[in-house]
Amino acid sequence: MKKGNMLIAQSGGPSMVINQSLVGAVLAARENKAVGKIYGALHGIQGILDEKFIDLKKESRSTLEAVANTPASALGSVRRKPTPEDCQAIFKVLKKLEIRYFFYIGGNDSAETVHIINEAAQKAAYGIRCFHIPKTIDNDLRENDHTPGYGSAARFVACAIKGDDLDNRALGGVKIDIIMGRNAGFLTAAAALARNEEDDGPHLIYLPERPFTIEGFVKDVQAAMKKYGRCVIAVSEGIADKDGTPILAKYTKEVDSHGNVQLSGTGALGDLLAGIVKEKAGIKRVRADTFGYLQRSFPGIASSSDAMEARLVGVAAVQAAVCDDILSGSIAIKRKATKRYAVDFEVVPLRNVAKETRHVPDEFINKAGNNVTQAFIDYARPLVGALPKCERFAQLKK
Numbered sequence: 001m002k003k004g005n006m007l008i009a010q011s012g013g014p015s016m017v018i019n020q021s022l023v024g025a026v027l028a029a030r031e032n033k034a035v036g037k038i039y040g041a042l043h044g045i046q047g048i049l050d051e052k053f054i055d056l057k058k059e060s061r062s063t064l065e066a067v068a069n070t071p072a073s074a075l076g077s078v079r080r081k082p083t084p085e086d087c088q089a090i091f092k093v094l095k096k097l098e099i100r101y102f103f104y105i106g107g108n109d110s111a112e113t114v115h116i117i118n119e120a121a122q123k124a125a126y127g128i129r130c131f132h133i134p135k136t137i138d139n140d141l142r143e144n145d146h147t148p149g150y151g152s153a154a155r156f157v158a159c160a161i162k163g164d165d166l167d168n169r170a171l172g173g174v175k176i177d178i179i180m181g182r183n184a185g186f187l188t189a190a191a192a193l194a195r196n197e198e199d200d201g202p203h204l205i206y207l208p209e210r211p212f213t214i215e216g217f218v219k220d221v222q223a224a225m226k227k228y229g230r231c232v233i234a235v236s237e238g239i240a241d242k243d244g245t246p247i248l249a250k251y252t253k254e255v256d257s258h259g260n261v262q263l264s265g266t267g268a269l270g271d272l273l274a275g276i277v278k279e280k281a282g283i284k285r286v287r288a289d290t291f292g293y294l295q296r297s298f299p300g301i302a303s304s305s306d307a308m309e310a311r312l313v314g315v316a317a318v319q320a321a322v323c324d325d326i327l328s329g330s331i332a333i334k335r336k337a338t339k340r341y342a343v344d345f346e347v348v349p350l351r352n353v354a355k356e357t358r359h360v361p362d363e364f365i366n367k368a369g370n371n372v373t374q375a376f377i378d379y380a381r382p383l384v385g386a387l388p389k390c391e392r393f394a395q396l397k398k
Contacts, residue, residue, distance in 0.1 A: 002127075003034050004100020006318075008056070009041035009048070011106035011113065012079060013137065014072035015149030016156075016302040017310035021105050021133050022075065023068035024314030026056045029101070034322040039097060044078030044104070045113060048090050053097075068311065071297035077106075082113055087120035094128060101129050101321045105314075107136035107147075111330055112354035118328045131317045132330035132350060135310070137296055139186035140357040143348045145335040148313055151306030151383035153180075153295045154190030157234075158387055160291060162194035165201035165232050166390060173285025174221060174231045174277050177202075178270045180295050182238035182246075185209055185360045186380075187295065189372045191234035193384055201232025208238035209360045210369035212247055217273070218280045220370050225283065237269060237290075248272070266290065303385045309333060309343060316345040341382035 006029050010018060022040075029035040038056040041047035054075075056064075067074045082090065094102070104114045111132040118130035134141050137153035157179055168175045179188040185207025192205060203224040206212055224231040240246045248269045270288030277286045313331045320326045329347035336342040364376035 002100065003036055005037040005039065005098045006035045006101040006103070007039045007041060007094065007097065007099045008103040009044045010073040010075045010077050011044040011104055011110040012077060014077060014297050015135055015137050016071040016152035016297060017148055017307045018105060018135050019070055019074045020068045020307050020310035021135060021148060021314035023064045024311035025103055025133065025318050026064060028315040028318040030057060032318065032322055035101060040075045043076040045080055045082055045086065045090065046078045047076070048093050049086065051093055071299050079109070081109070082116050084120065087117055090117065091121065091124060091126055099128060103131050103133055103317055105133040105135050107138065108141055108353060108355055108357055111350060115350040115354040118350060129321045130328045131321050132353060133313055133317045134331060134333070137187060138181060138184050140184035140359070141353055142356060142358045143330070143332040143352050145333050145343065146383055147333065148306060148310035150186060151303035152301065153187055154193070154380060155303045155384045156295050156298050156301050157187055157190045157291065158193040158384060159301065161191040161202055161232070161234060162387060162390060165194060168201060168230055168232050171285070172230045173287065174233065174283050176233045176235060176270055176273050176288040178235050178237055178288065178290040180291065181208060181236040183208055183357055183359065185236045188234050188236040189360060189364065189376055190380055190384065192372045192377060193380060193387065199228050202234040203228055203231050204233045204370050205372055206235045206239050206370060207360055207365060208236050208240055209365060211242040212239040213241070214276060218276065221277055221281050235269070235273065303383060305383060305385060313345060320347045
């Protein structure tokens with residue numbers, strides 16, 4: 001076991017429990033004799049290139065625990081894919097700091113960053129150990145049953161929809177909620193956890209995994225209105241037509257830094273769907289909200305199991321890195337095949353997690369493509385935990 005210094009950073013979108021992974025890794029490293037100094041890079045690989053670090057070994061245990069329970073990325077984040085030139089510049093900094101252990105917390109793009117740096121390090125014969133620590137509220141990392149951050153964001157969605165359904169029950173009409181999810185609908189699917197009774201919303205759920213048509217949408221809304229006298233709808237921001245083109249792409253030219261149609265942080269899709277319902281379904285009271293970035297870092301609502309597992313993936317990464325026979329990898333959460341919910345943590349190859357994403361399985365989506373199945377509810381419930389109990393008068397009917 002060769003002793004060396006450690007560098008850790010965060011990347012991509014923040015989450016409610018990403019700092020649990022950071023602190024879990026730092027505390028595990030502080031207890032291991034193989035790890036010397038512990039550096040935290042500010043704003044991911046950009047901080048490495050700019051040589052902006054903090055000394056995480058000097059932080060008190062109380063401060064670290066307080067940070068662990070604080071949402072969003074405590075070290076700051078970045079969205080940057082390293083070039084070959086970046087890798088060479090990064091290696092110069094890492095050699096100067098005598099870094100042997102490198103950890104990067106993030107989603108599939110972050111895993112790709114670690115994979116690129118690891119491949120370049122091998123070619124340069126630089127003996128660094130590179131590990132990816134999983135995080136994404138989208139829940140779309142391959143090799144994982146679920147990812148840290150998802151359970152807490154899903155809990156936010158379920159609670160928000162539960163409250164929205166009560167609001168809609170009081171006033172009637174149609175309510176449309178736009179939820180994050182460009183390519184995977186796991187987060188939007190979590191809206192179904194808000195339901196207790198048969199007539200509870202959301203009455204319709206639309207995911208990117210199924211083609212979306214305006215005609216089918218209008219018919220679904222009309223059918224729900226006829227059955228329930230009202231309608232609450234959860235919609236993934238990434239819903240697309242049969243050709244895979246996002247519905248919003250036809251109505252906006254705004255794109256993000258990667259050239260993708262800007263979906264988050266805009267209320268355009270909600271406004272579009274609300275207008276369609278008013279015009280084509282003839283319903284007067286139609287409202288729409290876009291949950292946007294509130295889903296990622298809302299304090300006080302984190303899932304307890306999510307927080308615990310986020311801490312443990314950080315610990316698992318350090319434990320794997322100091323082993324003689326594991327040089328790199330990504331920590332994956334695997335659900336045990338037991339009646340009672342439990343998980344294991346495994347090291348998987350970086351290339352298996354990098355860049356590509358997974359989608360909501362077919363068995364989690366109903367045949368009509370406008371709702372989820374009981375299989376999804378059974379999958380997601382232990383990740384989210386018990387929701388607030390709400391009650392109403394049984395005789396109160398619209």
